[in-house]
Amino acid sequence: MRLTALVAFLGFVVTTMAQAGDYAVGQIWSYRTRPGEEASHVIIDKIERNSTLGQIYHVTLRGVRMKNLNMSSGFQDLLPHLPLAKESLDKSVTALIGAGKADPEFLDGYREWKTAFDAGKAGVWKASLKQIVGTLEKAINP
Known part of the structure; x- marks a missing residue:
């Protein structure tokens, strides 16, 4: 019984790892979110190759709940390009x-x-999406 559970678990881990490495345009992924943003998801919009940085993934985040005092609701639910x-x-x-x-x-x-x-005036994010959303929220709300 334990061996069967272990084999099933290892199969899940290997499958998850393989999926996470195979990104494609149009894919929609769940991600590790901040509390209250569990329904948020990431859409891969474009993948391009850079000779210095390697693959650059351009994504949209939908369903975030980022405080933004410039919005009439006080919150922003879309980050259209990261x-x-x-x-x-x-x-x-x-x-x-x-x-x-x-x-x-x-x-x-x-x-x-x-x-x-x-x-030469912009780069790419290397932090987790959860950290990026938090950093942007702090930056736009002094």
């Missing part, structure tokens, strides 16, 4: 929950980032 290193996704995602298309909301932010990146 440029991430693979390590950020690897330490954040928990399960592949769907697949579809890139979220069109990301394009404006991507274009702005790309211009700044090409000029």
